[in-house]
Each structure stands twice: as C-alpha cells, then as structure tokens.
Amino acid sequence: MVFNSLPFLVFFIVVTCLYFLIRPKSRWVLLLVASCYFYMAYVPKYILILGFTIVIDYIAGIYIEKAEGHRRKLYLIISICSNVGILAVFKYYNFLNFNVTELLHQFGRHNPMPVLKFLLPIGLSFHTFQAMSYTIEVYRGNQKAERHFGIYALYVMFYPQLVAGPIERPQNLLHQFWEEHQFDWEECKAGLMQMAQGLFKKVVIADRISILVDHCYADYKIQSGLGLCIAAMFYAFQIYCDFSGYSDMAIGAARIMGFKLMTNFTAPFQSKNITEFWRRWHISLSTWFNDYLFLPLMIAKRDWDKWGVVFALMVTFLLSGLWHGAGWNFIIFGGLHGLAISYEFLSKKLRKKTSKAMPIALYNNLSMVLTFLFACFAWVFFRSRSTPQAFEIIHKQFHFSFADHLDLKLNTAELIFTIILIAALLIKEKVLPVIRTRSNFTFFSLMGLILFSCYLFGVFNNKQFIYFQF
Amino acid sequence: MKKLLLGLTAAVFFIIYALSCSESFMKFIAQARYQSDAFWGSDKYAYGDLFGLSYLPQFRIQQPPTGYITVDVPKGNRDINLYGLVDSHIYAFVKSDTIFYGVKNYWYSKWADSAVNETIHIDTTKKNVLFIEVVEHNIRLFADTNHVFKKFKVSAAPAPAHQYANKAGKTGFSGSLLRGLRDGIFDKAITQNLEFNLFNYRLFTPLKELKANINYKLFNRVDKDVIVSGNGKYLYLTATADTNYESSFYPIPQPKVDKIVHALNVVYNHYKSIGFDEVYFTMVPNPVSILEPNMGNYNNLIPRIQNNPALQMKTVDLFDLYKTTNLQVYKNSDTHYTNDGFKLWVEEFNKKLMEVRKKD
Incomplete structure (x- = not known):
C-alpha cells in the first residue's frame, strides 16, 4: 500500500478518523491492527518475520534492563544477532552466495550453497534498524525497557514510518504512544x-x-x-x-x-x-x-x-x-x-x-x-x-x-x-x-x-x- | 458534532473500501453504472475501451450497440451444436444464435474466466462444431495446450438438457478458503475498484479529458496503455503496437511459428478425437496489423500461421478479408472490431458451417 495510492488514501482517512473517535487508552490497538494490515498488503506472510524480531527485541529489552555486567552485553548481542541475522538471510545471503560461487569458480570448484528464491520483505532494513536502536538505547541506559508488548510492537510497526522511515529512536517515539493526543486543527x-x-x-x-x-x-x-x-x-x-x-x-x-x-x-x-x-x-x-x-x-x-x-x-x-x-x-x-x-x-x-x-x-x-x-x-x-x-x-x-x-x-x-x-x-x-x-x-x-x-x-x-x- | 463527522467519514470510507474488495458487488455496480446515463454513471466504456484508458476528447465517439447486425442466413435444418472458446470479440457481439447457419444450440466458454469447472458433454450422435477465437496478441495462449484443454473440458457423453441456449459456462470459485479470504482482504484489484467507486463518474470526465489533453498536446504523451495512430484517427492498445512480445512488431522466428502451428494441431486433433465434426480457428488481427503495419516491421504472424502447410486446424480467415474490404472494420477508440467487422466474420464462418452440412 504505497502512500500515493487510492487504497492508502481511504485507509488513512478511516484510521485517522477512528483514532480520534475511540478512547485514548485503546488507540494503540487500532494503530497496531492498522499497521499490520498496512504491512500485510504487500506480502502477508512476511508479518511473521516482523513478529519474530519484535518478540526477540521485546524480551531482550526487558532482560537487558534487568541484567548486570556481561549478561547485559550478552542479551544485546543476541538481539543484534537475530536482527542482523534476518537481514543477512533475506537481503545479503544471495549476494554472498553469488560472490562465493564466483570465487570458487576461479579455482574450478562448485559452490554447494543453494540460491534462495524469495522477495525481500518490504522495509526490512528500516524496521530492523529501528528495532536495533531500541535494544542499544536500553543497553546504554538511555531508554527504559518497554513492558507493554503492544506498545513496543507499535514502536517497530507504526505504519507511517514502517516501510521507509524515518528511522526513529525510542526516546523520541515510544513515549508518544502513551500520550493522549487531542484533535488539533x-x-x-x-x-x-x-x-x-x-x-x-x-x-x-x-x-x-x-x-x-x-x-x-x-x-x-x-x-x-x-x-x-x-x-x-x-x-x-x-x-x-x-x-x-x-x-x-x-x-x-x-x-x-x-x-x-x-x-x-x-x-x-x-x-x-x-x-x-x-x-x-x-x-x-x-x-x-x-x-x-x-x-x-x-x-x-x-x-x-x-x-x-x-x-x-x-x-x-x-x-x-x-x-x-x-x-x-x-x-x-x-x-x-x-x-x-x-x-x-x-x-x-x-x-x-x-x-x-x-x-x-x-x-x-x-x-x-x-x-x-x-x-x-x-x-x-x-x-x-x-x-x-x-x-x-x-x-x-x-x-x-x-x-x-x-x-x-x-x-x-x-x-x-x-x-x-x-x-x-x-x-x-x-x-x-x-x-x-x-x-x-x-x-x-x-x-x-x-x-x-x-x-x-x-x-x-x-x-x-x-x-x-x- | 466533531465526533459525528469523524464517525460518518470513517463509516463511509470503510464501506467504500469493503465494497471495493467484493468481486460480486463490483460486478453488480459496474454493470449498473456502465448502463446509466445519469451523472453517477461511468464513461469508461461508453466511448470505447481505449477512450476509457486515454480520455482523449477527440476520441469521445459514441459507440453503437455491439453485435446488432443483420445476416442473411440461408434457411435449412438447425441441427448443429455449436461450441465456442472465445473472448469478448465473440461473446460481447453474439446477441442471438440465429445469426449462425444451421445452429440449434450455442454454448461458449470465455478465455478470461479464472476457472471453468463445468465439463461439456457432447452428444456424438449429433453434429458438433467447435470454434476457437483468439485475438492476435493473445496467441501465446497456445503456448501451453493443457491451458486450452483446461479452459474447454469436453466429455463425449449425452448432454444434459440445460446445457445450451446461447449461454456461457459457469465459473466456479477456485483455491482454498484461506486464499479466498486473503484475496478478499488484500484484493489485488482494490486500486482499480476504488478508482471506479471514487472517481469514475461521468461528472469527472471533463477533468480527465483536460488532463489527457494537456499531456497529449503539450507533452506528446498519452496513457501508457494506449498509442495514437499515425494519422491520429485510431487508438491502439500499446501492447499490440510497441516492441514487447504481444506486439505485431515483435520479431517471431520461424521455429516459434512452427511451435504455435504444432500446438494448434494438437488442439485440433484432441477435440476431433473426442467427437467434434469440425474445429475452426479464428485469429482476430490486431488493428495495427491491418491499419498500420508500417508503424514497425509487422511480423506477419497471422499469414505465417494460416499459410503454414503443416497446419491441420481449419481457419476462418479475417486477415485477408479485412485487408481487402472498404468497410471500417475497427472502432476508432476501442480494441474491438466494428459491427461490420463482426458481420464479415459471421458471414465467413457461416460458409464454413455450410461446408460441414455439405459433408453429410
């Protein structure tokens, strides 16, 4: 659903009107559902990848905050590895594979690694970076770990900036989901x-x-x-x-x-x-x-x-x-x-x-x-x-x-x-x-x-x- | 008051969105609005399908009702069961089976249907004729003969009584429930459906024409799906007149033509072996192939297929007919032929049907 399309125009009008109609406390639900729909309009099944990183980073954030010493670093590394890992598989695997094939070809060898055929999940680099900024900021102590899973999911999935940024920092965005926004003409x-x-x-x-x-x-x-x-x-x-x-x-x-x-x-x-x-x-x-x-x-x-x-x-x-x-x-x-x-x-x-x-x-x-x-x-x-x-x-x-x-x-x-x-x-x-x-x-x-x-x-x-x- | 306004807006747009995802609603509303002369009607096809793409005001030409022609059909027994695998050149034009010589029952199946579940039962004790019609740029449909067989499934058993009467085959729902749900929620046609429901109203036509005029006159650009003919009198579908593989100017090597001929023979023999008395094939030439073959290097696809000595399938030749006639056989702002063009096909086809009768 691109911004310059009619489906987005209608989607945006409906979501924005509903946003100001419902109770402020329930708004995160609306925004999360709307964001899921927005993302799934491209390739529905890729929501699972997004869901996976959200769960990992949500848990990692809490554990990083709770942990002391080298364990904090360990949880951060796990979180970063899972994000970068997904990015590596979906975005860089075939590139790496191609270069390995070319290199082995020079020595007359065959590359046994298979070529993976799938579309790159839309906006993967953007939301992965946004998710990583959260765990890094929690690790650095600049941001408290978000306990509300829905709000955290929304931080990664907020539909206006989900697929191509701006890549937000948790300090700027997370607290805004807790605020009560009144309609301001x-x-x-x-x-x-x-x-x-x-x-x-x-x-x-x-x-x-x-x-x-x-x-x-x-x-x-x-x-x-x-x-x-x-x-x-x-x-x-x-x-x-x-x-x-x-x-x-x-x-x-x-x-x-x-x-x-x-x-x-x-x-x-x-x-x-x-x-x-x-x-x-x-x-x-x-x-x-x-x-x-x-x-x-x-x-x-x-x-x-x-x-x-x-x-x-x-x-x-x-x-x-x-x-x-x-x-x-x-x-x-x-x-x-x-x-x-x-x-x-x-x-x-x-x-x-x-x-x-x-x-x-x-x-x-x-x-x-x-x-x-x-x-x-x-x-x-x-x-x-x-x-x-x-x-x-x-x-x-x-x-x-x-x-x-x-x-x-x-x-x-x-x-x-x-x-x-x-x-x-x-x-x-x-x-x-x-x-x-x-x-x-x-x-x-x-x-x-x-x-x-x-x-x-x-x-x-x-x-x-x-x-x-x- | 503010809440009421927000609620009303959300409800209206949500309903529009939901309805635009519904295939059955879109079929219903499209039919109603195409036929309406009121401001809420749609001009999309009123002046030709290519006008509906380009909105160039010089091509806003009122279209006469399609298919209303008078044909002199020689009298005689009507005992032929006629079957067709066709596109809009036939199903949109045939208003009555009485235009066909000797035809008692007429049944057709559309290429465009996503799924045809019905198997046609032919009664081999009767005379059965099949005709296959395809437009020149869609000849690739024969790249896979199984695709043809799936579109037109036949069994040599007595036909149920309800099978005929100038009717189309039933289309059925294909795919799993999950896929159906996904297609319903994330409808691929949603953009065009919303465009139709939000902006495709007669009152917006002048605005669309203004935009099209600016683009054409100032920037020499028209809609990407349309090309204006050299003399400025016709619109062509871009796919038929550019350089892509559906175009009349896409070079086709002889082995590819031979492959098509082979596929046609396979189709011909398949249906003959099931019990059809004869199988006919018509290729409707792309307008540019007849009107402006010098726009590029015409690949001569139709003559090369029809004159191929290996071809067993009987053809109803429109190419030579259209080349020699003085009639206007193509509409100026539409991909289809005119009623005169259609009539030439019917008359030619009736000659073939007479030959079938003569074989008795």
Whole structure:
C-alpha cells in the first residue's frame, strides 16, 4: 500500500478518523491492527518475520534492563544477532552466495550453497534498524525497557514510518504512544499540507523525471554520453523528490494524529560539502550510523589519531552503502562518500585557506555545484543495476560532447516544465521551508491548488517509492 | 458534532473500501453504472475501451450497440451444436444464435474466466462444431495446450438438457478458503475498484479529458496503455503496437511459428478425437496489423500461421478479408472490431458451417 495510492488514501482517512473517535487508552490497538494490515498488503506472510524480531527485541529489552555486567552485553548481542541475522538471510545471503560461487569458480570448484528464491520483505532494513536502536538505547541506559508488548510492537510497526522511515529512536517515539493526543486543527492542517507537498514531489516531479531516467538507464548502451550525464543529474532530483516526498507524507500522516517524527531532509542540495550533505540527507539514517557505528568505532580507534577517524568513516560509509543494497555498486556508492568525507576531514585547513582566497559567494556556489556533481556521480552506482553497468555509463559520461544526440523520452516542453518545477522546489526550500497556513481560507485554497496540480500534472504510473526496495 | 463527522467519514470510507474488495458487488455496480446515463454513471466504456484508458476528447465517439447486425442466413435444418472458446470479440457481439447457419444450440466458454469447472458433454450422435477465437496478441495462449484443454473440458457423453441456449459456462470459485479470504482482504484489484467507486463518474470526465489533453498536446504523451495512430484517427492498445512480445512488431522466428502451428494441431486433433465434426480457428488481427503495419516491421504472424502447410486446424480467415474490404472494420477508440467487422466474420464462418452440412 504505497502512500500515493487510492487504497492508502481511504485507509488513512478511516484510521485517522477512528483514532480520534475511540478512547485514548485503546488507540494503540487500532494503530497496531492498522499497521499490520498496512504491512500485510504487500506480502502477508512476511508479518511473521516482523513478529519474530519484535518478540526477540521485546524480551531482550526487558532482560537487558534487568541484567548486570556481561549478561547485559550478552542479551544485546543476541538481539543484534537475530536482527542482523534476518537481514543477512533475506537481503545479503544471495549476494554472498553469488560472490562465493564466483570465487570458487576461479579455482574450478562448485559452490554447494543453494540460491534462495524469495522477495525481500518490504522495509526490512528500516524496521530492523529501528528495532536495533531500541535494544542499544536500553543497553546504554538511555531508554527504559518497554513492558507493554503492544506498545513496543507499535514502536517497530507504526505504519507511517514502517516501510521507509524515518528511522526513529525510542526516546523520541515510544513515549508518544502513551500520550493522549487531542484533535488539533492546526496540527491537522500542517500535517495535511506536508502530505500534499510530499505527494506533489512524488507524482509531479519524481515520477515525471523517472520517465527520462528509466529510459536512459534501460537503453544506456545506445544512449549518448550527454544523455547519460543529463539522466544522472535528473536522477538526483528524482531520488530526492521520491524519498523526501515519502518522508513528508509519513511525517504529515503521523502529525495529524499528534505524533512528531524526526525530520529526514533539510534542503540537501544547498550543501557546500559532502559532510554537510549527509547532515541534510536521510538524516535519520546518517544519525543512526553516527550514533551506533561511527562514534563507537572512532572512540575505539582514538589511538590512531586522525586515521582512526578516517577508518571509522570508511567502515561507516561502506556499511551504509551495503545497507542500501546487496551489491558491489552500493558498496562503491558508500565507499565514494566515505572517501569524500575523509578527504574533507583531512583537508579542512587547506580548504579554509582556499575559501579565503576567493569571494565567499563564489566559493560557496562553487562548493555547492561540486558537491552536487559528486553526489550525482556517486548515484550512478546507486542507480545502475550492476557495477559493470555503472562503469560503462561513467565511461560514456566522461566522453560526452555537447553535439551528442539526445533521446530523453520527454519532449522539449516537458523537459522545460520539469526544470521549472525543480527550480521552483529549490527556491521554495530556500525561501519558504515551511508553508504556514494559519487562516483556513489560505489552507483550503493552497491545498486545493496543490491537489489539483497533483491530479492535472501528476504522472500516475503506479511507481513504488525508490527506498521501498531497501 | 466533531465526533459525528469523524464517525460518518470513517463509516463511509470503510464501506467504500469493503465494497471495493467484493468481486460480486463490483460486478453488480459496474454493470449498473456502465448502463446509466445519469451523472453517477461511468464513461469508461461508453466511448470505447481505449477512450476509457486515454480520455482523449477527440476520441469521445459514441459507440453503437455491439453485435446488432443483420445476416442473411440461408434457411435449412438447425441441427448443429455449436461450441465456442472465445473472448469478448465473440461473446460481447453474439446477441442471438440465429445469426449462425444451421445452429440449434450455442454454448461458449470465455478465455478470461479464472476457472471453468463445468465439463461439456457432447452428444456424438449429433453434429458438433467447435470454434476457437483468439485475438492476435493473445496467441501465446497456445503456448501451453493443457491451458486450452483446461479452459474447454469436453466429455463425449449425452448432454444434459440445460446445457445450451446461447449461454456461457459457469465459473466456479477456485483455491482454498484461506486464499479466498486473503484475496478478499488484500484484493489485488482494490486500486482499480476504488478508482471506479471514487472517481469514475461521468461528472469527472471533463477533468480527465483536460488532463489527457494537456499531456497529449503539450507533452506528446498519452496513457501508457494506449498509442495514437499515425494519422491520429485510431487508438491502439500499446501492447499490440510497441516492441514487447504481444506486439505485431515483435520479431517471431520461424521455429516459434512452427511451435504455435504444432500446438494448434494438437488442439485440433484432441477435440476431433473426442467427437467434434469440425474445429475452426479464428485469429482476430490486431488493428495495427491491418491499419498500420508500417508503424514497425509487422511480423506477419497471422499469414505465417494460416499459410503454414503443416497446419491441420481449419481457419476462418479475417486477415485477408479485412485487408481487402472498404468497410471500417475497427472502432476508432476501442480494441474491438466494428459491427461490420463482426458481420464479415459471421458471414465467413457461416460458409464454413455450410461446408460441414455439405459433408453429410
């Protein structure tokens, strides 16, 4: 049940109305049942996997809190192993198997490991990380273990952020399920406005750009270098509008019911370097990696001085790449970002000197453009189906010519329209990050305009959100 | 007041959702709304099934009732039991079995039915004719002959009296109770059903046309399932006119054609051995194959099958008929042929039925 679908529209209306109709004490039941239904609309049986991790982590949380000394660590390890184990089996087993087969093939040996044929449970990486953050925080003593099984299950399964985040921390979300949320018209308006903006980003911008990008990547062998360069740049906006559009809808949907989810994007294309980019892009994931992997690693390797930081950065970003997908192209994607941030860390002084040597506006704008181009370059690995495909595309891109023939599937009018939409979005993010709608007249007029534009200019091709595959 | 409003909204949308999951309700409401001229009626098929996909206003062409044709049927004994395995080109067009020469009883089974539990009992002491009709882009249905046999199960035993009278085979519920429950709660057709129940009203048609017009005129884009013909007068189903394997322009190597011919022979001999006096086969050409074969490289699938020397199945050739006629045989905004196109088939088929009679 994707957010930009009619089943979700009806589901959302029914659940939200019922939420404010029933007694606050019973609301968790409604939300849990609704979340189960929402999840089961994809592949019903995968609810069992989710149920398994919920039970393990629920029990682990209580035991971690009760236990002392090395036993605490043991329970934490059990919890993490079961979460990572499920992730490993469903997401990484076949990747590992394929690489073992290739390796053994080099030595003329046969790989006896069978290939597993199943669909990746939707949102597995997201809810697994959210579940792990709970047991880690309980272990660290930052969060009390949740005794109410239903509430804990809801923490993992809360439908607005179940399949693609934001990946929440227990300190931010768990207590909200215990609070009594009253219907607040101002919050409702703000939530609806955020949802409408998310929908616009998804159906009007992202899905329109996907026509161009999908076409270029599908026929990359016959595409010109210039065409592939354009596709790579457009993909940056596609993935941004797709994922931030989803996040807006998730945060908006939760906000209407009185829940505050963490912000996931803050105008990432305004970043002046890759370090800043990751502070603005997929914030819930980058802070997760920062809190639970980078910082502990950096502290563990503090004896290595600045190389300890570089080590921690590289490990974090390589794993972050792997988190996105089981493939070498995703690992390279992560590795490139790790290298870029390591370079930025090591060249801080040099860059500061350079910045003083030129006008600040020029330096900032140049930095922004370079950061954007680097992100586009790394996303070629992300978007490609395989590493060889990515290299082939990059090879073509580096041999582009402005005289290249273009076959972008969008005609000139639609291309210009898309560029105007992107420009409008970037300006809006800089000038008016949040649209305030105190007056009902402004709210209804604006909502009507956005929804009408979504209908009139939306591309409805039943396209899933890109991050649902993770 | 606020609670009442919330409750009412929740109830209304819940009912809409629940009803949209019900196959029987959807069948009922669709039939009622397709036939209604009121604002709550649906325009989806009123102007052709391809208009219902594209909503291009220039293709909003009122469709005459399908199948109402006058055919000169030579008089004579009506003693043929006619059976058909057909799609909407036949079952939506045949209004009466009197259009068929010498036919006493007519019974048909649809390709589209998910399950046909009924086994047809044919009385081999009588004259039995089977015709199989398939549209060109669905020829792959013959990739698996067992699939054909499942769709049309026959037993050579006397037929129960109630079997005939221009009727379709009964479809039955297939699958376990659990699967039924799952399909009911997580209905795969829920999106299109909700679209139908929430937005597919006549009053929304102008809005849909506006969107379609903007996309077509400004962005040169139409619905992904539809292609506008080169002269702008016809709509084609994308699957028949792009480059995928159902298309008229998908290259089909000779061994594949031979495989289809072999499958047709297997089907032919199977039904003949059970007791049919004759088995006929019709391929309805994709409109693009007749009207615009130069849109790509037409794969000549129909002529290659029909002219294959190994083919034993008797064919009712529409391809050559449509190529040579001056009549408009295809609707402008629909995947089906016109009544004239249908009439050409009936007349051609009646000639075949006369040949069956002549064998006596």
